[in-house]
Amino acid sequence: MKIFWDSQLCYGCRACELACSYHHRKAFSPGGGSIQVFKNRENGKIRWQKDETCDFCTGESQPLCVRYCSYQALEIQDEKKKIEKR
Numbered sequence: 001m002k003i004f005w006d007s008q009l010c011y012g013c014r015a016c017e018l019a020c021s022y023h024h025r026k027a028f029s030p031g032g033g034s035i036q037v038f039k040n041r042e043n044g045k046i047r048w049q050k051d052e053t054c055d056f057c058t059g060e061s062q063p064l065c066v067r068y069c070s071y072q073a074l075e076i077q078d079e080k081k082k083i084e085k086r
Helices: 015-025 079-085
Strands: 002-005 035-039 046-050 074-077
Touching: 015 035
Parallel strands: none
Antiparallel strands: 002 074, 035 046
16 A cells, blocks of 8 residues: 655645644644655745655554545555556
8 A cells, every 4th residue: 555645736735744643643743743745935846755654544444644635635545556557
């Protein structure tokens, strides 16, 4: 399973980052989870990254970052589906 980020749909709102921090720390704390969102104020470009501490929100029906992404910029796919799409 992987989480894919679509840069064309992302607005850099950081809701995924906050949801992730809540899963890990039970507090809404930017930088407190597995996801970091960076927005360049000069050119508007957004960079999204997930680190190795991501556990896909074990115990939840789906990762919280995906569930709370208002812009549907995050999607879960397994490797088999990714290969079939090509």
